[in-house]
Amino acid sequence: MDNSTEVREFLAARRARLSPADVGLPDPGGRRRRVQGLRREEVAILAGVSTEYYARLERGQIAGVSDQVLDALAGVLQLNEDEREHLTNLARAAQTSRRPRRPHRAASPLRPSLEAALNAITGAPAFIRNGAMDILAVNDLGRAFYQPLYAAPPAQPNLAIFNVFAPAAQTFYSDWIAAVDATVAVLRQEAGRDPYNKRITEVIGELSTRSETFRDRWANAQVRRHDATAKTALHPVVGDITLQLVGTSLIAEPGLSLMIYTALPGTPAQDQLHLLGTWAATHTDSDEDAAAHTHPEEQR
Structure with missing residues (x-):
């Protein structure tokens, strides 16, 4: 930018x-x-x-x-x-405006220790993203929560692209415009923090060029951190669910954030997360079994 x-x-x-x-x-x-x-x-x-x-x-x-x-x-x-x-x-x-742009971090791979830490989170959806909102890694429950995104995942899952462009996003979020506003606010905040990140600029450029809704919301110049808020979704498996987002920057990996969705104790969301975890385990096992029983020539 x-x-x-x-x-x-x-x-x-x-x-x-x-x-x-x-x-x-x-x-x-x-x-x-x-x-x-x-x-x-x-x-x-x-x-x-x-x-x-x-x-x-x-x-x-x-x-x-x-x-x-x-x-x-x-x-x-x-x-x-x-x-x-x-x-x-x-x-x-x-x-530092005269400083040459540094190359943006490649979407992958992450350090194995980060992958292991992420996968150790088993009771809540969690993922690691960069400032452009590329999802670099996700645990099983996070993949299950964002089922509409991962139903036919792109080569590089990106929450901003999904939130603004995907038809499924308009039914996944209880308030789609609020989700777009949150996307705008996060990207502005990240672009201000890391203005020489080419990947952030690319994502903002694509959204601005292709989406009138995004352009209109961008004109409001809203800025907001997205690390402590409620996330309400109409999930295709567990229905309406409201989770609390907790996000933190990774000290050892500047520009990356760990995002975790938690359920407040005693709320219906707690039972819904348990149900989603059961569905995710069954879904993953079924996929692995199908792959294991597929003839090698078919896998090619």
Whole structure:
């Protein structure tokens, strides 16, 4: 992604969502405002910088901005924790904008120890993804949970591509638009954190080019970490199920995240996960038995 474009879109969108009353400015009364939200000069005054300086920032010229100014802007624009982090990441990326792009991590393979750790999680769906939302590895229960994705898996399963393009996603998620919004928010956050990752840029480019829905949602410039939220799905095997997502970055593997879906104790989801685990074991065993009894020539 182009850092200047992202800075411009992000600051303009955050400014547009606020009214003068939101930041304690006098109500303009019946006078018609030519811009949606705050004016640039209003943001500048509240942040303690000149209008010209803020205008340069909103044009994407954010390299060299001080932490004090970033903090002031975050306060004026009422950024939440995720948005503050995103703004900081954009400023850091601008400092190194002349750095050549590093090659993105190949989709596979993962270290055997990571695969083993993932497969040791047997009571919850879990997977490892990169910043582009490629699923690099998944445990049995995770494969069963995302059954619509793995029913006819692509060469490289990607949650963003599935969420936006797959017809099955529109029935899998109880609120498909919310799932697209979450995809947009995650990709923006990841792109701000790792702006030189070619794979992230490729995925965003494909989604933007082929999906009007994604383009419309991208224009909102939403940013959100996706590591502590509820995930509700209409699963083809266990029906409506609500799980709690817990995600964490892998310290030894920068850019990769471990995502785990858990069921709260005493909830119907706990029984549904047990049922899904039983189905997954039976389904896997059946597949292995079928492969074992297939004639070698047929396997070719």
